[in-house]
Amino acid sequence: MKNTVFLGTLAAAGLVAGFASAATLDDVKARGELNCGVNTGLVGFAAPDANGNWSGFDVAICRAMAAAVLGDASKVRFVPTTGQTRFTALASGEVDILSRNTTWTFSRDADLKFTFTGVNYYDGQGFMVNKALGVTSAKELDGATICIQTGTTTELNLADFFKSNNMNYDPVPIETNAEGEQQFLAGACDAYTTDASGLAATRAAFANPDEYVILPEIISKEPLGPLVRQGDDQWADIGRWTLNALIAAEEYGVTSANIEELSKGTDNPEINRLLGAGEDNLGAMLGLEKDWAKKAIIGAGGNYGEIFAATIGESTPIGLARGLNAQWTQGGLLYSPPFR
Amino acid sequence: MATATGAPKASFRLSMLLYDTRYRSMTIQVVVLLLFMAGVAWLVDNTIRNLETLGKDFSYGFLWNRAGYDINQTLVQYSNDSTHARAMLVGLLNTLLVAFMSCAAATVLGLIIGVLRLSPNWIIGRLTTVYVEVFRNIPVLLWILVAYAIFTEVMPPPNAFRGDTPTASMILFDSVALTNRYTAVPDPLFSRSLGNIDLGLFLVSVDLLAIIVVITGSILANRAILARATRVQNATGIRPVTWWKSLAVLVLPLLLLLVALGFHVERPQLRGFNFTGGINVSNSLMALWLGLTLYTTAFIAEIVRAGIASVSHGQTEAAFALGLRPGHTMRLVILPQALRVIVPPLISQYLNITKNSSLAIAVGYMDLRGTLGGITLNQTGRELEAVLLMMLIYLAISLVISGVMNLYNNSVKLKER
Numbered sequence: 001m002k003n004t005v006f007l008g009t010l011a012a013a014g015l016v017a018g019f020a021s022a023a024t025l026d027d028v029k030a031r032g033e034l035n036c037g038v039n040t041g042l043v044g045f046a047a048p049d050a051n052g053n054w055s056g057f058d059v060a061i062c063r064a065m066a067a068a069v070l071g072d073a074s075k076v077r078f079v080p081t082t083g084q085t086r087f088t089a090l091a092s093g094e095v096d097i098l099s100r101n102t103t104w105t106f107s108r109d110a111d112l113k114f115t116f117t118g119v120n121y122y123d124g125q126g127f128m129v130n131k132a133l134g135v136t137s138a139k140e141l142d143g144a145t146i147c148i149q150t151g152t153t154t155e156l157n158l159a160d161f162f163k164s165n166n167m168n169y170d171p172v173p174i175e176t177n178a179e180g181e182q183q184f185l186a187g188a189c190d191a192y193t194t195d196a197s198g199l200a201a202t203r204a205a206f207a208n209p210d211e212y213v214i215l216p217e218i219i220s221k222e223p224l225g226p227l228v229r230q231g232d233d234q235w236a237d238i239g240r241w242t243l244n245a246l247i248a249a250e251e252y253g254v255t256s257a258n259i260e261e262l263s264k265g266t267d268n269p270e271i272n273r274l275l276g277a278g279e280d281n282l283g284a285m286l287g288l289e290k291d292w293a294k295k296a297i298i299g300a301g302g303n304y305g306e307i308f309a310a311t312i313g314e315s316t317p318i319g320l321a322r323g324l325n326a327q328w329t330q331g332g333l334l335y336s337p338p339f340r
Numbered sequence: 341m342a343t344a345t346g347a348p349k350a351s352f353r354l355s356m357l358l359y360d361t362r363y364r365s366m367t368i369q370v371v372v373l374l375l376f377m378a379g380v381a382w383l384v385d386n387t388i389r390n391l392e393t394l395g396k397d398f399s400y401g402f403l404w405n406r407a408g409y410d411i412n413q414t415l416v417q418y419s420n421d422s423t424h425a426r427a428m429l430v431g432l433l434n435t436l437l438v439a440f441m442s443c444a445a446a447t448v449l450g451l452i453i454g455v456l457r458l459s460p461n462w463i464i465g466r467l468t469t470v471y472v473e474v475f476r477n478i479p480v481l482l483w484i485l486v487a488y489a490i491f492t493e494v495m496p497p498p499n500a501f502r503g504d505t506p507t508a509s510m511i512l513f514d515s516v517a518l519t520n521r522y523t524a525v526p527d528p529l530f531s532r533s534l535g536n537i538d539l540g541l542f543l544v545s546v547d548l549l550a551i552i553v554v555i556t557g558s559i560l561a562n563r564a565i566l567a568r569a570t571r572v573q574n575a576t577g578i579r580p581v582t583w584w585k586s587l588a589v590l591v592l593p594l595l596l597l598l599v600a601l602g603f604h605v606e607r608p609q610l611r612g613f614n615f616t617g618g619i620n621v622s623n624s625l626m627a628l629w630l631g632l633t634l635y636t637t638a639f640i641a642e643i644v645r646a647g648i649a650s651v652s653h654g655q656t657e658a659a660f661a662l663g664l665r666p667g668h669t670m671r672l673v674i675l676p677q678a679l680r681v682i683v684p685p686l687i688s689q690y691l692n693i694t695k696n697s698s699l700a701i702a703v704g705y706m707d708l709r710g711t712l713g714g715i716t717l718n719q720t721g722r723e724l725e726a727v728l729l730m731m732l733i734y735l736a737i738s739l740v741i742s743g744v745m746n747l748y749n750n751s752v753k754l755k756e757r
Contacts, residue, residue: 113721144614151718156409159410160420169410172521175701231393
C-alpha cells in the first residue's frame, strides 16, 4: 500500500511538472490571449491599479507581445508570480512568457531550460537602510539583520558578498516584496536587499521615502529580461525581436507621436523595414503580420525610452536614471541588432 | 436418511468467474487492481515523457552540490559552502524542533483546558468553552500570522535598547531582551567544557551527555530509595522519611557536575546592530510555536474532555466507596480508562502539528519546506525530485510518530482479560 501511495504521488507530481507545448504561437493565437507572468506587485515594473489594470515597465513588454501577435495590447492575462513560483509557472505552460525582473544567469538558461529573449533592464543588487542607522556603506553592515526575497539570485549574491568581506549577517527570508516592505518598515530587519531598481520602486511607495537611503555599493550584475521556455525557437524569436523593436525604435527616433506618420514610408530603409512600410516583410519570417513591430510599439505605449520615462524614469516617483540602460549611442548598453 | 456423499465435481468453466459467487469477488478484485495499476503506469509514463520533452532528467545529484545560501536558524553546523543535503538536514531538524515543542506544549495545555472544561465552576467552564470554540474554528495559518504580526509590530527593535535613555529595557534582571526580531536569552556555557564528539552528521556536546547521564542516574537512585521505603512500609507498617534523601540524590550530583564543568551563563549584549553573546530565539519560531500550540490545544482539550466524559460516573462513585481519594481515583481509575479513548485521536493531532509546521514559510521559518522545498528547489530547478523527497520525509516522520504512539497506546490501553 505504501508503495502505491508513493507511486501515486510520483505520478501526481509528474502531472504538475507539466506539458511543454512546441508551438506557443499557435496556442496563443487559438486562445486569443497572451498569458504573461509578472511580479505580484512592484510599483513601476508591474502593479495593478485600483481598477485591476496592470501597468509598468515589465507589463509593457507583455502588451507589446500581445499587440505584435494578436494585434490587441489589451488581450493579456497577467499572472502574478512570486520569486519561488515563477519558473514553475513558465515551465508548466501556465504562462507563455515571464516578464518579471528575472536575472539572466547561466544555470537558468542552461539547466532550468529557459531561453532569455534579451535584457530590458541592466540592474545590480543594492541595499536600502534607514537613514537613522547612520550607515553609509554596505561594508558597515557586519552583524546586521537583512530582509531578502527567497528563491532569487540576490540570496546567493548576499551570501557571497558577506563571505568575501568576512562579515556576518542574519537573513530574514520573505516571500513577496509587500511582505519585505512591511518587515523593513517595522524594523524587523536593518537592511533590505534586492535589485537597485526594485529598491527604488519599493522606496517610492513608502510614506516617507526621504527617511531611507540606498547604499552606494552595487554587489552584483543583474541583467533583467523576459524569458520563455526552451525548445520553441519561433516563440523565443518573437520575444527577442519585439524587445529589439522597442529598443531600435528609440534609436531611430520612432515615437508613439510620429509612428503613424513614419509608417507611411520614410527615407530611412531601416525604419521602413522595422515598421513594415517598405517592400520587405519581416513579420512573415516570424509568422506575424507585416506591421507587427508598429503594433508592438503602439501597444507598449511607445518606444523603449518612452516606456522607461512613463513607468520608472526620473519624472516618476521611482526616479531611476537611464544609466546603463541608455542607448549605446548615449553611452549605455542598449544595442539592438539590425532589422535586416 | 440418505446423505449426499459429495456434490458431483463440476468442471471449471470460464463463465463461472462471473456467475459463480465463489469466484466473482476474486474476479472483480483482479480487474480493479489491473485498472488501478494501468492508471499508475499511465501517470508514470506521462511524467517520464514530459520530463524528456522538457529535456530534464531525474536525478538526486544536486543534493551534493554547494547550497550557496544562508539559513537563519541552524541546529547543526551549516554555512553557505555546505551541500543542499546539509541544508535539507538543517530544515528537517528545524521542522522536528518546532513539531516537538508544539506537541509537548499542546499536550500540557490541552490536558489542563480539557479538565477545566468539565469544571463545575461556571466562569471557568464558559471561558474554556470560548477558548476552544475560538481557536479551533479559525484557520491555523491566521493564528500563526497574528502571533508573528504581534511580535513584529509590538516589540521594540534592538535599536530601542541603545543609548543613555533607551525606550526599551531588558527583563528578568537584564538577562532577556524581547525584540521585534527575536528573544535574546542567556547562553549556558561551560568554562571547563569536555568538548564535542563528532558523529559525522553533527557534533554532540559531551557536557550535555554527561548532564543527561547524571540526571538519569539520579532518577534511578531516587526510584530505588522509594522502592526500599515501600518495602520497609510493607514489612513494618511504618514508612521511613525519604524526602531529604530524594532531594539530595536528585539535586546534589547535578550541582557537583555543573560546578565541575564551570557552568555559567553569558548574557546577551547589544553590539552593533543586534544582540550577541546570548541565544537569539527567532520570532518566526516563537510565532509558529504559539500558533500551532494554541490551535491544536483546542482540539486536544476536546479529546481529553471526551475521554474523561466517556468513563461512567459510577466508576468514580465506586472508587470513592472503596475509600480512594480524588487524586488516586483520577490516576488509578478514571485516567486508565479515559486514555483508551484519548490516545488514538491524540496521535492524529500530533501528526497534524507536524504537517501544519510546513506553514512555517509564511513567517520565514526555515523548515524542511523552506530549505529543500523552497530555496533548494528554486535554485536548482529540481521540482519533481525536491517535492517527492519532501513528501517522503514527511511520510516517514508521520509513520514514525504514529508507530511510537501506537506502542504507547498498546501499553496504556485497557487490558481485557
